[in-house]
């Protein structure tokens with residue numbers, strides 16, 4: 001980034017926030033005027049958020065939900081990358097499995113909820129299983145794709161210099177596949193959030209999704225909106241953090257592609 | 262040191278069979294710089310891949326230090342024509358040069374010394390911390406040469422290493438190879454389609470025929486060293502040799 005673009009960037013950030021705050025204000029004014037109980041004004045939602053998010057529910061429902069989501073996503077990601085790297089480098093095996101995997105991937109993940117409720121009952125194991133099986137595919141298939149497309153000249157170079165197997169996988173295949181892997185990770189993280197909410201709405205006795213369902217059942221509309229806002233905030237934060245990590249780890253990729261001067 | 266005998270390679274089989282290398286035999290002595298020159302598509306890369314153990318030849322054999330080559334021998338380095346695809350864009354220049362040294366049982370300090378030495382040979386000490394994509398084509402090819410040098414191979418194979426750089430860079434890189442060969446006391450087998458380049462660089466030139474290739478002639482290049490881009494290329498011997506090679510390739 002050059003010295004000239006920095007102030008411009010700052011101006012743009014300020015402008016973005018102004019638009020955001022303006023929209024919020026407009027919503028406040030319109031909602032307060034309409035006085036429709038189904039669409040409470042933001043100030044009322046914020047009140048409900050303060051009441052709910054900072055209550056003991058934080059420790060008993062919110063944090064465990066987040067932990068299950070991130071835990072299941074992380075396990076699925078590691079499995080997806082490991083299996084994807086293994087399969088991606090053996091052409092024959094990959095051909096067979098890719099067909100199977102593409103089929104499994106087309107299965108809409110929310111359909112897994114009733115299946116796993118039967119298998120595990122109303123239990124957090126059900127939720128973890130739903131997220132695991134729902135989000136492993138984008139990571140796995142993207143990793144396979146990335147691992148398979150390692151350039152032939154790099155393959156020859158590694159062989160000519162007798163690079164060991166471990167260093168070949170970790171030092172060449174994994175970084176070469178990493179742009180695709182990150183694309184898969186982002187997709188799977190956003191699916192994780194959706195699956196967390198759906199599985200807790202339908203088959204749980206705690207968690208953010210369960211609290212959302214409860215607020216709805218009690219016709220606590222500001223409370224319901226507060227949970228919805230929390231879910232979108234979580235989605236936003238997760239995505240931001242992952243993008244930051246990606247930005248750091250893939251600086252070489254942007255450079256090599258000439259995306260940054 | 263290197264002994265290639267009756268080597269031939271055919272791609273595919275049946276109707277689609279294509280014989281790239283007919284039958285090639287030659288030797289390379291320790292300390293020699295041998296150039297193989299032949300028209301494009303005559304099977305030079307195929308031949309080099311067989312010598313490197315990257316490709317199993319359909320017939321004939323390759324031996325290095327008297328041992329038959331099957332798989333890549335461990336004291337051989339290759340400089341590929343496609344330098345930018347051969348480098349790892351996620352590693353720095355120094356990181357690329359160091360990468361193959363990691364599996365060679367060297368200490369961290371030894372690796373660092375070798376990298377520094379190789380980069381100074383090719384004049385890239387200042388670019389050690391840059392990434393390959395921040396460098397020009399000629400500089401990237403110098404990184405590939407440094408990587409091969411740091412590896413300390415008994416035999417260095419180069420596949421049209423200067424085919425895709427501009428004329429000035431090309432002349433500089435040719436002189437670089439002559440210089441580091443002197444300093445590092447290396448044996449080099451270099452493949453090219455450029456007649457002048459082969460005569461300028463080599464102790465011996467092997468002239469290949471068109472596909473399926475065979476060695477048409479071996480010429481000893483008795484040009485005095487150190488060679489110079491202007492005086493050497495202007496000398497009578499040089500002109501006579503390049504004409505001779507050109508006629509051999511034409512036929």
Ligand SMILES: Nc1ncnc2c1ncn2[C@@H]1O[C@H](COP(=O)(O)OP(=O)(O)O)[C@@H](O)[C@H]1O
Pocket residue numbers: 272273279281299300301302303304305306307308472
């Ligand atoms: N992997 C391959 N499969 C089939 N044919 C090939 C393959 N590689 C090269 N060839 C063919 O073999 C011939 C020699 O190729 P190559 O060794 O690359 O020649 P050169 O390096 O002299 O230009 C060419 O006709 C080319 O099309």
Ligand SMILES: [Mg+2]
Pocket residue numbers: 305306307420421
């Ligand atoms: Mg070639």
